[in-house]
Amino acid sequence: MRRAQPPLRVAGSAAIAALVAGLLIAVILLAMDRPPICACGTIKFWHGAVNSSENSQHLADWYSFSHVIHGFLFYAAAHFLLRGRARHWALPIAVAVEGFWEILENSPIILNRYREATIALGYAGDSIVNSLADIGWMAFGFWLASRLPAWATIALAIAFELFTLAMIRDNLTLNVLMLVWPVDAIRTWQGG
Known part of the structure; x- marks a missing residue:
């Protein structure tokens, strides 16, 4: 029987590496x-305001909840997949992956996909401040997952998904679904 892994903790050098990765992403x-x-x-x-030119331009918005959930997921992946000294670098790896998504999300291929497949018809992408804040929200989720029991993290993720679904008819699950496999009935319902 395999021993349970201890919780991931972020050391100073790993935190500095995460900050450097964030600066590189900003550049x-x-x-x-x-x-x-x-x-x-x-x-x-x-x-x-989701249907606004200021959506995804500031420090926090309805999609910040999704980025916190990203942190939960990255923490879980690191907890189960990384061993030994690699666990020390879990947060910088998570920042790099989230940063890669922020770069990809603001590329023409994904911007056009959002406009075609989702209700984000006029979506022009994120400001750099928003992208860096999204990475910060992910890091907050990662940190939170490192402190909460697994059941509480899962419950919080479900609560965030249901809350944003009720508030804006969108959440991480629907965002991924509509980006990968658009469903006309969902797009119509979201357009409400």
Whole structure:
């Protein structure tokens, strides 16, 4: 019988590596001509209007809940897949994967896919501030998962999914489904 792995903990050098990875991602996004902040000229902590040109432009929005869940999932994957010293680098690896998604999400191929397959018809991508905040929300989810029992993390993920489903008719599950395999009935319901 295999012994249970201890919880992942982030050491100082791994935290520094995660910050360096975040800065590298910001540089790449800047090179991709992503806007540093919202075109409105402000940085808000919360922007709750989904069908707005300011969606995905500020520090937090309805999709921040999905990024926290990303952190839960990355923590679980690292907890089960990484062994020995590799566990020390779980957070920088998670930041790199989330950062890769932020880069891909703001590339023409995914932006066009969102516009074609989802209700995000006018979606223009994220500001760099929002992308970095998304990475921060993921890191928060990773940290939270390292402190909570597994059942609480799972319950919180389900609560986030149900809450955002009720509030905006969207969540991580539907976002992935509609990006990969669009369903007309769901798109119609989301357009409400």
